Amino acid sequence: MTGWRTHKGKMLGLPVANIDTDQLIPARFMSVRRGEGYGSYLMHDMRRDKTGALRADFPLNVHPKASVILAGRNFGSGSSREAAVYALVDAGIRAVIAPGFGDIFASNAVNNSLLPAKIDEESYAALDAALSKGPQEVTIDIDARSLTLGTLQVGFALDDSWATKLINGWDDIDLTRNHDAAITAFKHIRSQTAAWAWPAAAD
Template identity: 60%
Template sequence: MEGWRIHTGTALALPFDNLDTDQLIPARFMSQPRDAGYDDFLLYDMRRDAHGNLDPGFPLNCDSQASILVVGRNFGSGSSREAAVYALVDAGVRAVIAPSFGDIFASNAVNNGLLPARVSDADGAALLMALSGKPESASVDLETGRLMIGTMSIQFALDGAWRIKLINGWDDIDLTQRHQSDIQTFSKTRRHNAPWVWPHETH
């Protein structure tokens, strides 16, 4: 996974609360191979009319190049399917801004290089209003925890370990290995102080 510090792109509002993982990618597409790409399945049913045609009035259909989504509360709730994150990433989305996220979704997002940036309810509402009907150029800075959209500058919350993983492109194993020296020291001390814990070595 490639790490990043600053992303600049187009921000788009999806003014919906409780967008769950089954809406992000309906279950009937889950059998598709990962290497085929999941971008066409993103919000598949919401983006289409009763005849299966793309609805020109749906925000994402108006600007499919948006890489920063500003959404409502409880984004990514529901099942734990990681494919919901795949659909967003494959569609070119690098950051999702919301007042709250489904816990498992947020963790899956970070493990795939997608930022789940949490803002206050007031800031979330202000961003949705500012983006109403018109995408805007925006930038996200992981190191400062700040989102810039037009003239607005918004601070977002992000777990410290998640910030490190996104910046470095690390997974959980990489995050653990940064403490390798401490782990080795603990192991040596534990072996010395409690030798009975270790299996008997035969030569």
């Protein structure tokens, strides 16, 4: 994965709370091979009417090039399916800004270079108002934990280890490998000071 520190793109408003992972990608599409891409399935049923046609009033249909979403609270709740993150990433989304996220979704997002930026309710209201007339260009700075939209600057919460993973394009395994030298040193010292804890050598 490619890491990133800053991103500039269009942010659109999707003022809906409790968008769960089944809404992000319905279960019937889970058998699709990852290599085929999941972007076309993002919010499939929300974006279409009963005939299957794309709704002309749905924000992502009107502005398919948007790369940042301002969503309502509890975004990504529900099941642990990582494909919900794949769908967002494959559709070109780099960050989701919301007052809250499903825990597993947020962890999956970071492991796939998608920023889950948590903001407070006051900041959400200000951004939502700024987007009332349509998408606006936004700049996101992971190091500063902030996003800028016109004259509006908003801070967001992000764990330090998650920031490290996003900046470097790492997943959990990469983060562990970053400590390889310390792990190796500990293993050596432990083998000397607690030899009893190690398996006996084969005869």
